[in-house]
Amino acid sequence: MGGKKGKLDKADRYALLEEHRPERIQARLHRAPKSQRVSDFVLGAIDGCVTTFAIVAGAFGAGFSEAVVLVMGFANLIADGFSMAVSNYEATSVERAQLAAATRTECQHIALVPEGEREEIRQIFHRKGFHGEILEQIVATITANRKLWIETMLAEEYGISRFARKPLGAALVTFFAFIGVGAIPLLPYLVQPLDTTQQFYISTVLAACTFFAIGLCKGLVFSRRILASGLTTLIFGGAAAALALGIGFCLRSFIA
Template sequence: MAYAFWHYTTAMHQVAHGSQTSQTPHVEGHFESSAVVRDIVIGLSDGLTVPFALAAGLSGAVASSHIVVLAGLAEIAAGSIAMGLGGYLAARGDAEHYVSERQREEREIIERTHDEEEEIYEIFEQYSVDRSSAYPVLAALKQNPTAWVDFMMRFELGLEKPAANRAVRSASTIAFSYIAGGLIPLLPYMIIDNNGEALKLSTIITLLALAIFGALKGKLVGTGWLRSAIQTTVIGGIAATVAYALARLLNASHV
């Protein structure tokens, strides 16, 4: 946010003073799809762990791989719908919250102009910018009420405008990621009749998938592929182990 604040206020300062630059614009490549990555992480991580735990738990209770596969597919279908719906409702809630807060800010710059001006100065004070230096930016913002509201939404409330159709895209991304993740631990049961051997292979490919997924995520967001791979594998492995242990415990209690 500090970079965005500097970039925004520098641009507004240039507008206020009518200054222009003849230099070639400097374009930086920043990763801007964090919301999509978050949805993929949510869908894939749950898709990899929950069906794996279900299949592992059933492996000790039934002898037929066919039953394990059917139960796993049913869980994937139900889980993807539930996760997708949750993502849709969460994104809709974020969008409605943004609209509500923006309407409030639009009213306040008209009805409580002085208070909003003071809030501008307070924002700049957080970055050690005094009132005299901040005044030209404030004056420029007052000439453009839409930009003023945009500034307050971003730097006072920390809210970014949700992308169009964000709710639908979030729901579909989470749902399809869940399906993709869920099919991985079930593959061994589709090709191997022995549940014990299928469980071993399922464990290996699930952990491998978690590692690959973590590495790709780390490379995309710039946190380091190795660190992200280890972190994702450990966390996913712990979650799968706990879920597997609970499933076996419940199976044992009904025997």
Template sequence: MSRSVEAEQHRHPYELLGDVILGLNDGIVTTLVFALSVSGAAASNQAVVIAGLAEMLAGGVSMFLGGFLAGQSEKEAVEHQISVERHEIEAEPEEEREELRQIYREKGFTEGQTTSIVEHLTSDTERWLNSMVRDELMIRPGHFVNPWRRGAALGFSFAAGALVPISPFLLHMSRAALVSVVLSLLLLFGTGAARSRFSHSSWVRSGAQMVLVGVIGTIAGLGIGRLLSSGL
């Protein structure tokens, strides 16, 4: 990848938000289902904690690796597209110039303006490549995420979310299962409310959406688990 294109592939400060929310939601819901299932089997708090921590670590590692592989695949795909575009500029410059002219015609520029713009852009190879990457491939700066950062965001947020449902069992609270549910719902609501700061939507609505998603996921998980156990 060219240095100029690579330099523009910077991260927007909010781009990890989706990964963090996904990791938190997944960590809370899956671990809550796991903890309630183990607790419902008349297991001791210690058994719930051990099983929950194992789920937290395994899930966190899995999310980290999944995020890394997803980010790496996206990065490689984008780099390949840019490499192909560079080759086309070198091998078929006139065709690429005409493609660029057509792009600016479709943007509403006059023929004279289009000619002037294209001459300016194609006078420098890197500037030309940047323009084709943006306008033809529709790849914008920060289009792909750093694989390590994506993996870390998913893995650590999953672990953080997973810690909440098992903390009442870890602290040997009375009615730990109920406290686990309440804390999980509060964290889901808080996460949704915090998300509204970036989406500029109602914090109540955003929080309620996260709670609804979490409740549906938890009920579905518990229901499937009970259905499977009854059939064994």
């Protein structure tokens, strides 16, 4: 990007113009939003790292051995990863069911009360600022294409996207992100020469780097301020870990 806010340098402007060529726009509008899988990954990765490092922090605060940390950490990693994957699967299935139900409803309404549905389209676009002959042309164009008519009603009346996530894909991405990223804070506990304190400190550094990296990726993908996104994710993850560490220290006297 250019140095001044809102300004583009020559290379960025050329790239932006290339992205807005008619064929590029057409291809972009016909594919599913890229954020769908990314959101599943971010959900699993952040929760996996937070959950596992919370166990590490809590166990360290309570004075547990590395064997206990590993058993609790990996058991929780698999169980919670599976639970989150199932939850995401069910949530995505509900989204698809809502899409299917709304589509059936609109198909039925268009068949039974077409003039009423045309009036809905008319009022929707009237609220967007269209009037007179232009408004009637929009209504005629949309209602002449049944698929377009239904998609417009789904988007405008129900707020439902025509792109429905696949439940199995969403579940698998969440599960493997949870397992893969969530295992990172446990890696130092697999190194035998290190004592418990060293293992915890290294785990803390790894978890912090992981939180920050996830935030950076999230900011990059969603075109947000990259550094701010990384720091925000780091702060939230660190807060959860600090809470677990504090609870571990508080409960140490009860289990000593």
